[in-house]
C-alpha cells in the first residue's frame with residue numbers, strides 16, 4: 001500500500017508536470033503576468049484589481065497580452081487599434097462567445113448573449129427584426145420611454161429638493177421600459193417585485209470575479225457538490241425562469257384573440273410558424289433566455305450610465321447649466337422633448353457621449369472567442385481562445401482622445417460646436433456581436449437625461465465633502481452610493 005509520503009510525492013510530481021505543460025502551452029501566446037501552478041496568472045489580477053488594471057498590463061506587455069485562468073488562456077486586446085483589428089477588421093474571426101462553466105450552468109448556451117452558431121444566428125436575427133417591428137429606436141418605443149421619463153421626474157418632484165438616492169428610481173423605470181418591450185405591458189411586475197429582481201441582479205453582478213466564481217470556473221464539478229454562493233445564484237436564476245414561463249403562458253392565452261403586440265407575442269407566433277421546420281431553434285427555452293438576456297443586458301447598463309450622468313452633472317454645474325440653456329434655446333416654450341431633438345442639441349448630445357466614454361460601465365468589455373486559428377501581431381491565437389476586447393482602454397486611449405481622463409464634451413464637438421460621431425466611441429462594441437439594444441439604450445439615456453435636466457437643477461446636499469468619482473469595480477463599474485438634490489427649474 002502507498003504511504004502518505006509516496007502519495008504526497010506523486011501528487012507533487014503530477015502538479016509539477018501539469019505546471020510544465022501549462023508553461024509549455026503558453027509559449028506561442030502573447031506575453032502576460034507570471035503564472036502560478038493551477039491558478040495561472042489570475043492571482044495577480046485579483047491582487048491588483050482596479051479599473052485600470054488591463055491598461056497598466058498593456059503598458060507592460062503590449063496591446064495584446066495573455067492572462068491565464070488556470071490552464072485557460074484569456075487574450076486581451078487593448079487600445080483602439082488592437083480592438084478595431086479584433087472587432088471590425090477581423091469581425092468574423094472573433095464572432096463567437098466563450099461558454100465558461102458558469103455561463104453554461106446558468107444560461108445553457110441559449111438565447112442571444114451566450115449562444116453561438118445556428119442558435120445565435122437565428123435568435124439574433126429574429127431579435128433584430130422584431131425590435132425593428134416593435135419600433136425600437138422609433139416613435140412607438142419613444143412613447144414608452146417618454147412615459148417612464150415623466151414618471152421619474154414625478155419621483156424627483158415628490159422629493160421637494162431633499163436629498164434623494166437616484167439608484168432605485170432610475171433602475172426601476174429603465175427595467176419597466178425593457179419589460180414593456182418584451183411583455184408589452186408595464187404592470188406585470190409590481191414595484192416590490194422589481195426591487196427584488198434588481199437586488200438579485202446586483203447579487204449576480206457582485207458574484208463576478210469573486211473567489212467563489214473563479215473556483216467554479218476552474219473546478220465546476222467539485223464546486224457543484226459544495227454549498228457555495230454559486231448554488232444560491234443558480235437557484236435564483238431558475239426561480240426567475242419559472243416566473244418568465246408563467247408570463248409566457250399568460251401570453252399564449254391572450255394571443256389567441258389579439259394581434260402580436262410585443263417581443264413575446266412575435267416569438268410565440270414564430271414558434272407556431274416554424275413548428276415543422278427541422279432547422280428551427282424557436283422554442284420556449286430560447287424565448288425565456290432571450291427575455292432574460294434583454295432584462296439583464298438592458299437594465300443595469302443604461303441605469304448605471306444615468307447614475308453616472310447625474311453624478312457628473314452635480315460635479316460640473318457649469319456644464320449642467322450649458323445643457324439647460326441649449327435645451328431652452330432649442331425647445332423654447334414647447335413642453336415635450338423627443339429623440340429627434342438630439343440633432344438640434346449638439347452640446348447636450350456631446351455631453352451624453354462624454355459621460356458614456358469617461359464613465360464606461362463595463363470594466364473591460366464583453367468576451368468573445370476565436371472561431372479559427374488567428375495570427376495577430378506575430379502571435380498565434382488558436383481556435384476556441386477566450387478573447388477580451390478591452391473597450392475601456394479604447395474609450396480612454398490617449399492616442400485617440402485629447403484629454404482622455406478628463407470630462408471634456410469637446411471630444412465630441414467640432415470647432416463650430418457641431419456634434420461629431422467618433423469611430424473610437426465603441427461603447428456598444430462592434431461587428432456581428434454589436435449590442436442589440438443600442439438604439440433603445442441611446443433613446444433611454446437621451447430622453448431620461450433631458451427630461452431630468454430640463455425639470456431640475458441637480459446639486460449635492462450641503463455638507464457633502466467630496467464626491468468619490470472612482471467606480472466600484474465589479475462586473476459593471478458603478479458609482480459609490482450618493483444622494484443628490486433636484487431643485488425645480
Ligand code: HEM
Pocket residue numbers: 087112113114124178293294295297298299301302305361362365366367368391427428429430431432433434435436437438440441
Ligand atoms: C448603456 C447601455 C448599454 C451598453 C453600454 C451596452 C453595451 C454592450 C456591449 C459592449 C455588448 C457586447 C458587444 C460586442 O461583443 O461587441 C452588448 C451586447 C448586447 N447587448 Fe447591450 N448595452 C447596453 C444596453 C443594452 C440594452 C438596453 C439591451 C436590450 C434591451 C441590450 C442588449 C444586448 C444584447 C442582447 C447583447 C448581445 C449581442 C450578441 O451577443 O449578439 N444592451 N451590449
